[in-house]
Amino acid sequence: MSTAADERASDRRVFKNKRLLTLLFLLFRFGGDLGLSRYSLAVGAVGVDGGGKDAGAVYMVDTEIQRVSFLQSEYVALEGTNSYATITVVRDSSHVSSILTVGYSTSDLTATGVDPDKFAYCNTLAAAARDGCGDYQQTAGEITFLAGSSSETFTIKIMNDFCKERYMEYIQLTLNIPGGGPLSGEGYMATLRIDDNDWEGHASSMACTGGIF
Ligand SMILES: [Ca+2]
Numbered sequence: 001m002s003t004a005a006d007e008r009a010s011d012r013r014v015f016k017n018k019r020l021l022t023l024l025f026l027l028f029r030f031g032g033d034l035g036l037s038r039y040s041l042a043v044g045a046v047g048v049d050g051g052g053k054d055a056g057a058v059y060m061v062d063t064e065i066q067r068v069s070f071l072q073s074e075y076v077a078l079e080g081t082n083s084y085a086t087i088t089v090v091r092d093s094s095h096v097s098s099i100l101t102v103g104y105s106t107s108d109l110t111a112t113g114v115d116p117d118k119f120a121y122c123n124t125l126a127a128a129a130r131d132g133c134g135d136y137q138q139t140a141g142e143i144t145f146l147a148g149s150s151s152e153t154f155t156i157k158i159m160n161d162f163c164k165e166r167y168m169e170y171i172q173l174t175l176n177i178p179g180g181g182p183l184s185g186e187g188y189m190a191t192l193r194i195d196d197n198d199w200e201g202h203a204s205s206m207a208c209t210g211g212i213f
């Protein structure tokens, strides 16, 4: 019967062999080989022909991210009341001994994002003059779970204007391995819904470029 130490030693041998094979194959064929040991994944640079700066590169990826997910599938913010939305990301509370960094980003679904410079400029304008200022600030970054932590947050700034928007608007939220593209799959994707506060009861509200009257 094998002990945990035996298994670890075996894992190390398998990984060493895998790594050697991966490196050998990379001399001839890039992107076709993977090495996996516990939660470390070695990936040959995809599509590299040996002539570029990434020639022979092996990327190490921490697959602990599979224990991470958005706490909710949908978050909600009310324009005018919430100047920002707080998004909570969690990881399996029984696996929190290591530090883990996860990337996140926003993208438009039906809501329109603006870059931080434009968002800051728009906030210097009166709410009635924010036609074309979009609905939220495009946001991307990383959060780090420290050892012992199973919950982290990031925020998304919401634009308040006087534009009437008939429909709720949605932002796509995605998680990624730092440096990589958005991950698809349940838990790695969520939406932020922005509810308009100008549709009813605001005498000064108006139809704007970004609004749907
Ligand atoms: Ca408003």
Ligand SMILES: [Ca+2]
Residues within 6 Å of the ligand: 079, 160, 161, 162, 163, 164, 165, 196, 197, 198
């Ligand atoms: Ca509005």
